[in-house]
Structures are given as structure tokens and as C-alpha cells.
Amino acid sequence: MARNNYTFTSESVSEGHPDKVCDRISDAVLDAFLAEDPLARVACETFATTNRVVIGGEVGLTDQEKLHEYMGHIDQIARDCIKDIGYEQDKFHWQTCEITNLLHEQSAHIAQGVTGERGDEGAGDQGIMFGYATTETDALMPAPIQFSHAILRRLAEVRKSGVEPVLGPDAKSQLSVIYENGMPVGVSSIVLSTQHLEEMTSDQVREVVEPYIREVLPEAWITDKTEWHVNPTGSFMIGGPDGDAGLTGRKIIVDTYGGAAPHGGGAFSGKDPTKVDRSAAYAARYLAKNVVAAGMAERCTIQLSYAIGVARPLSIYADTHGTGEVDPADIERAVAKSMDLTPRGIREKLQLNKPIYQRTAAYGHFGREPEADGGFSWEKTDLVDTLKKAV
Structure with a gap:
């Protein structure tokens, strides 16, 4: 339960x-x-x-x-x-x-x-990919990761615009979100560590960032009981690769659902869309989001699996976590009918052979607005009617 x-x-x-x-x-x-x-x-x-x-x-x-x-x-x-x-x-x-x-x-x-040996396009590797969606935010994303991203995006905006020039590029946020009856209602703690370019105390950094955090979070979520931890270790002036080495693909949970849903293990960045680590994860999110947008469930996880050189997925799995209006087995069949889940089919449906990936590298690959040039196409909900007819 x-x-x-x-x-x-x-x-x-x-x-x-x-x-x-x-x-x-x-x-x-x-x-x-x-x-x-x-x-x-x-x-x-x-x-x-x-x-x-x-x-x-x-x-x-x-x-x-x-x-x-x-x-x-x-x-x-x-x-x-x-x-x-x-x-x-x-x-x-x-x-x-x-x-x-x-x-x-x-x-x-x-x-x-x-x-592929027969000339058909196979998957670029074996693996399992997951997609997830939930009604707890308008973007159909888990609230803790969605608002953690939103805080850092807002701080980056005011840093780059020159409104808050004291802020540096390196930062981390963390939210502990309180759920009642399965929906987010508040935050028990807010953690923010941000690089600063002048000597500042933790209290001084909080004075700078707190108004933007309050601006981003729903007003009722912050109460007198909310714990604040802003630059809890003190000074943070040396940031980025000078302070700590960096490597592609080490923030896969940040990139997806913040731990609220499974991750197949493969990173996204730097991989072209023949690599199902990336394209099939986008397809799974697209399908899960459309299932939830269609009213079939309040939460949905979709898993796809592939073998290298084999075009079609080996399995399709759906889980509605006890919130479904439609049997998960029927969702699995509807998903298979509604979208060509070969690597080529995914690329063509979501228009992935475009230079649209640099913008995905920070603040999450999911929960973003679809863009006119094809960016974040997997966030569209244009498969709703097709899925309904396929059930």
C-alpha cells in the first residue's frame, strides 16, 4: 500500500x-x-x-x-x-x-x-530506461526536484543579469518536501550552498538568496518550522572544477526525477539519439507524461528495455502505483500501439536529430516547456488522444 x-x-x-x-x-x-x-x-x-x-x-x-x-x-x-x-x-x-x-x-x-545485420537500425546499446510522471505539479513532475531546479535557475538568472553579481556559478539546492494525502504541502528544510565572489558570512548569503527562494516556492510551503541551511559550512569562494573535479554523467538523478522514480543507470549528456540511454529515456518520459495527462493514472512509471543491434524494445512495463484508472497491462498494450519505439521511430517522432541538447545539460531534462525548434519535444502531451483510443 x-x-x-x-x-x-x-x-x-x-x-x-x-x-x-x-x-x-x-x-x-x-x-x-x-x-x-x-x-x-x-x-x-x-x-x-x-x-x-x-x-x-x-x-x-x-x-x-x-x-x-x-x-x-x-x-x-x-x-x-x-x-x-x-x-x-x-x-x-x-x-x-x-x-x-x-x-x-x-x-x-x-x-x-x-x-544491424539486416540493415534495420538497432539500439546503440543494451539497457533499461525509465520514464515517470505525476500530478503533483503542473509540469507532471515530482515537486522536490522540480522546485530544487527552479531555485537554482532563478539564482542563475539574477547572477547573469547583474542583479546579484556577488553570486558565483557553482551552487547546490536541496528540498525536503512534506506530503499529506500524497500531495506536497510544504517544506521541512531548505538547503542551499552557493559560491560567492566576495567574502560573506552564511547569514549575508542568506539575505541575498532568501527572497528568490521564497519567490519560487509556493507561499504556504515555508513556515516558522522550516529549517534553513544556507552555506552551512561557511565561506564558498572557490567553485567549479578548481574546487572539485568534474565528469560527464555523474548527476543522473539530478537529470531525471530526483530519486522519486527509478533510473536505468545510463547518463544522457554527450550521447547522440541512437543511444537508447538517452532517446528511450526521453520516450519513456513522453509516454508516462501522456498517460497521466490522459487521466489514466495520477502517477505512472514506464520501463523500456533494449539489446544492442536490435530495433524493437524487448519489453514494455507500466506501473501506476495504485492510482490507475486503467489496468497497467492495458497501458502497456496502448503504448506499444501508439508509438514506434524503435530507435529510428523515437528519433522521428520526437525529432531528436537536431542540435537541441546543450540546453538540457543543467536544471533537468524533464519538466521543461517544449520549444519551437524541437527542444524538449518529449514534454509534449500530444499523444493523449491516441493513447485513449488504443486502450
């Missing part, structure tokens, strides 16, 4: 967090290749530490002879990302950090697995 009264905690990290710097660079590299070749296959990893960024991985192009030509842009792509994030520290500066590019041609064996 599902619990209705409890406290659940999720965290988010800002675009200046060391791991998110790496996610951003990896996705920017992916976007650059997709802009030149929509069929590019990219698996890009980034490592960052004091005054150094290392980029590695594999790239496959329709015209592989152009790979060397495109490689000349990687250095500037990384610097542009670091500059936009806001790093101009002595030991991590967009102009002076050393960038090493180790990207190389994609393995022919991986390429043949994706192409």
Missing part, C-alpha cells in the same frame, strides 16, 4: 557545478556535430579540473573524412561554454584553461551494431 504522509528530499546542482560544466561541454560538442550532420553518432565525455578540460570519445559522420575539419572547433566550443556559465577564476578561466581534445572515429563494431 502506498504511503500518503511522508517527507521526501531531492537535490539539484547549478550549471556551474563541476559535473554540469562537463555535461554542458559534452552536449555542446554533440550539438555542433548534429548541426553539421544530423546523422552524426557521438559519444563525448568531458573531464574538468584546475585549469584543464579533457574531451574524449567517439564520433561517426556520414562523411568521415570531414571529422578532422570539425575537430578544429572543439577548443572554442568548450571555451564558449565555460564563458557562458561564468567562470573567470584565476585557476579556471574560459580564456586560459588548457583544453585537450581526444575525440576519435567511432568503433566500426559499435557502428555495425547500430546499423
Whole structure:
């Protein structure tokens, strides 16, 4: 039996967090290749530490002879990302950090697995992917992660606009959300650690950030009982890769549902959409969101599984967590009827062969507004009628 009264905690990290710097660079590299070749296959990893960024991985192009030509842009792509994030520290500066590019041609064996022996496009790897949706927020996302993201996005806005120039790029937020009768009603604790560019006490930092936190959270959620922990360890002036090394793909729970739903294990950033770690996770979120938007359940988890070189999913699983108006087995059948879940079918339905990924690298891949150029297409609810007819 599902619990209705409890406290659940999720965290988010800002675009200046060391791991998110790496996610951003990896996705920017992916976007650059997709802009030149929509069929590019990219698996890009980034490592960052004091005054150094290392980029590695594999790239496959329709015209592989152009790979060397495109490689000349990687250095500037990384610097542009670091500059936009806001790093101009002595030991991590967009102009002076050393960038090493180790990207190389994609393995022919991986390429043949994706192409498939029969010429049909197979999955880029084996694996399991999960999607989730819930009615507890307008975005059909879990409240703790959605509002943790929102706090950091708001602080980034006022930092970049110059309204709060004392704030630095590196930050983390964490909310413990109180649930009653299965819905969020308040926060028992708020944790925020943010880099600052001048000497400040924890109390002084709180004076800066508290108005924005209150602006983002529902008014009734903060009470006299809410605990505040703002920069609880004191000074936080050295941030980003100078303070702690970063690596692509280390914030997978931040990227998805904040721990409120399962994660298949694979990271997203730096991977082109033939990699089902990314595309099938987007498809699973799309399906779960449309199931909930169709009124079939208040909560829904969708799992998809794949084998490398095999086009169709090996299994489709649905769980409505006791909130369903429709039997989960019927949802599974409806999902299979309503969308082509081969890698090619997912890419075509969600229009994933576009340079739309750099913007996903911070503040979550889910719970965002669909954009005119195809960004966050998996957040649309345009499959509702199709699913209803398929049940």
C-alpha cells in the first residue's frame, strides 16, 4: 500500500557545478556535430579540473573524412561554454584553461551494431530506461526536484543579469518536501550552498538568496518550522572544477526525477539519439507524461528495455502505483500501439536529430516547456488522444 504522509528530499546542482560544466561541454560538442550532420553518432565525455578540460570519445559522420575539419572547433566550443556559465577564476578561466581534445572515429563494431545485420537500425546499446510522471505539479513532475531546479535557475538568472553579481556559478539546492494525502504541502528544510565572489558570512548569503527562494516556492510551503541551511559550512569562494573535479554523467538523478522514480543507470549528456540511454529515456518520459495527462493514472512509471543491434524494445512495463484508472497491462498494450519505439521511430517522432541538447545539460531534462525548434519535444502531451483510443 502506498504511503500518503511522508517527507521526501531531492537535490539539484547549478550549471556551474563541476559535473554540469562537463555535461554542458559534452552536449555542446554533440550539438555542433548534429548541426553539421544530423546523422552524426557521438559519444563525448568531458573531464574538468584546475585549469584543464579533457574531451574524449567517439564520433561517426556520414562523411568521415570531414571529422578532422570539425575537430578544429572543439577548443572554442568548450571555451564558449565555460564563458557562458561564468567562470573567470584565476585557476579556471574560459580564456586560459588548457583544453585537450581526444575525440576519435567511432568503433566500426559499435557502428555495425547500430546499423544491424539486416540493415534495420538497432539500439546503440543494451539497457533499461525509465520514464515517470505525476500530478503533483503542473509540469507532471515530482515537486522536490522540480522546485530544487527552479531555485537554482532563478539564482542563475539574477547572477547573469547583474542583479546579484556577488553570486558565483557553482551552487547546490536541496528540498525536503512534506506530503499529506500524497500531495506536497510544504517544506521541512531548505538547503542551499552557493559560491560567492566576495567574502560573506552564511547569514549575508542568506539575505541575498532568501527572497528568490521564497519567490519560487509556493507561499504556504515555508513556515516558522522550516529549517534553513544556507552555506552551512561557511565561506564558498572557490567553485567549479578548481574546487572539485568534474565528469560527464555523474548527476543522473539530478537529470531525471530526483530519486522519486527509478533510473536505468545510463547518463544522457554527450550521447547522440541512437543511444537508447538517452532517446528511450526521453520516450519513456513522453509516454508516462501522456498517460497521466490522459487521466489514466495520477502517477505512472514506464520501463523500456533494449539489446544492442536490435530495433524493437524487448519489453514494455507500466506501473501506476495504485492510482490507475486503467489496468497497467492495458497501458502497456496502448503504448506499444501508439508509438514506434524503435530507435529510428523515437528519433522521428520526437525529432531528436537536431542540435537541441546543450540546453538540457543543467536544471533537468524533464519538466521543461517544449520549444519551437524541437527542444524538449518529449514534454509534449500530444499523444493523449491516441493513447485513449488504443486502450
